[in-house]
Structures are given as C-alpha cells and as structure tokens.
Amino acid sequence: MSLLIKICGLKTPDMIDAALEAGVDLIGFVHFARSPRHLDLSDIGRLIRYVDGRAETVILTVNPDEDLLDHLLALDPDYIQLHGQETVERVAHIKERGVKVIKALAIGDQEDLAKVPRYADKADLLILDAKAPENAAHPGGNGEVFDWTLLKALDPDIKFMLSGGLTIDNVEQAIRDVQPFGLDLSSGVEVRKGEKDAGLIKEFMRRARA
Numbered sequence: 327m328s329l330l331i332k333i334c335g336l337k338t339p340d341m342i343d344a345a346l347e348a349g350v351d352l353i354g355f356v357h358f359a360r361s362p363r364h365l366d367l368s369d370i371g372r373l374i375r376y377v378d379g380r381a382e383t384v385i386l387t388v389n390p391d392e393d394l395l396d397h398l399l400a401l402d403p404d405y406i407q408l409h410g411q412e413t414v415e416r417v418a419h420i421k422e423r424g425v426k427v428i429k430a431l432a433i434g435d436q437e438d439l440a441k442v443p444r445y446a447d448k449a450d451l452l453i454l455d456a457k458a459p460e461n462a463a464h465p466g467g468n469g470e471v472f473d474w475t476l477l478k479a480l481d482p483d484i485k486f487m488l489s490g491g492l493t494i495d496n497v498e499q500a501i502r503d504v505q506p507f508g509l510d511l512s513s514g515v516e517v518r519k520g521e522k523d524a525g526l527i528k529e530f531m532r533r534a535r536a
C-alpha cells in the first residue's frame with residue numbers, strides 16, 4: 327500500500343495545486359495564532375472549498391476549546407489535527423462530533439512511547455513528531471528531527487505517520503529506516519518560515535514515492 331502523505335501549512339491556491347499535482351493525500355491548514363502558517367477561519371473555509379474533494383483536508387489546531395471547535399467543524403474539514411496536550415478522552419469526544427481526528431504526539435525519549443497505544447486505539451490517524459525546542463513559539467512545525475531508533479520499541483502493529491523535520495534530504499532514509507504508514511511535513515518544503523515552494527513539494531513527493 328502506498329504511503330499516506332500530508333503536507334501541512336498550505337496557504338494559497340497555487341501551493342494547493344502544486345501539492346495536488348504532486349500527489350499529496352492530505353492537505354493541512356494551520357489555525358494557531360503564533361504560527362507563521364496561521365490562517366483565519368474565513369481563509370481556511372475558502373481554501374477547503376478550493377480543494378473541493380480533490381484530497382482530504384485537515385485543520386491543525388492546539389488544545390481547541392468547544393467554541394473554537396464549533397467554528398472549525400462548520401468549515402467541514404475531513405480531519406481535525408490536535409497538536410497540543412489533548413487527552414485520549416478529548417480525542418474521543420471530538421470524534422463523537424462527527425469528524426475524523428489526527429492526534430500528534432511528541433516523542434523525545436522511551437517514556438513518551440508509553441502513551442502511544444492508547445491514542446492509537448482512539449484517533450483515526452496518529453502522528454509521531456519531535457518535541458519542540460524550549461522557547462519555541464509553536465509545538466510543531468519547527469523542522470526538528472527526533473531519534474527514529476526509539477520507534478523500534480513500538481508495537482509493529484501500530485500504524486503512524488512519521489513527522490518532524492522531514493526534507494528532500496532525509497525522506498528516503500526515513501522510509502527505509504522507520505517504514506511508517508505515512509509521512510507528515512511542513513517546514514521541509516519551505517524556502518522561508520511559512521512560505522512553501524512548489525519545486526520542493528514536487529521533489530519531496532518524487533523521492534517519497536520512488
């Protein structure tokens with residue numbers, strides 16, 4: 327089965343077109359004010375309508391309260407991506423609202439693996455990402471790679487998307503070494519923070535699919 331690939335933090339129709347042409351499966355939009363990829367609700371709504379079912383759409387957010395969730399669900403994304411400290415119970419509650427949920431977990435050491443199975447049981451998709459550096463303005467999207475060898479201790483039946491610092495230079499090694507179910511990335515296909523590049527998206531996808 328081919329790898330499921332999500333590119334996050336897209337901000338313009340042009341970059342959505344580049345991602346679709348390159349064969350990206352999941353198109354992600356960020357709603358988190360401190361991020362250089364942040365979009366307001368009306369822009370996300372407009373871009374979801376632009377995608378128009380040509381790929382699945384994801385809205386990434388961090389510890390959303392019920393009011394924000396109402397606004398995000400009104401935009402009708404296929405997935406909500408939770409990139410904060412949301413509990414397993416919160417994941418279950420959001421799924422009950424009728425949307426698929428991607429849960430991102432930060433992996434920094436062996437102990438972080440203990441929580442993975444419980445989230446894997448509840449979330450529709452699981453992302454394993456690097457821990458944000460201290461003082462980072464946002465908990466993801468920092469281009470940080472974590473120690474992939476930690477994942478050798480994980481139950482091989484758990485399906486996850488590998489994330490954190492994936493680029494055209496390390497994607498082939500990531501696939502070879504980790505053999506993930508999917509890949510998720512943002513800053514690795516940017517020329518400046520928050521500015522995606524069509525050539526990098528195309529080359530990343532070429533190498534990932536090769």
Ligand SMILES: O=C(O)c1ccccc1N[C@@H]1O[C@H](COP(=O)(O)O)[C@@H](O)[C@H]1O
Nearest residue numbers: 334361464466467469490491511512513
């Ligand atoms: O991209 C952001 O700005 C962001 C903000 C808040 C939470 C998560 C964010 N990004 C997500 O982090 C991972 C890894 O990103 P990268 O490839 O290391 O840049 C990915 O899921 C991003 O969507």
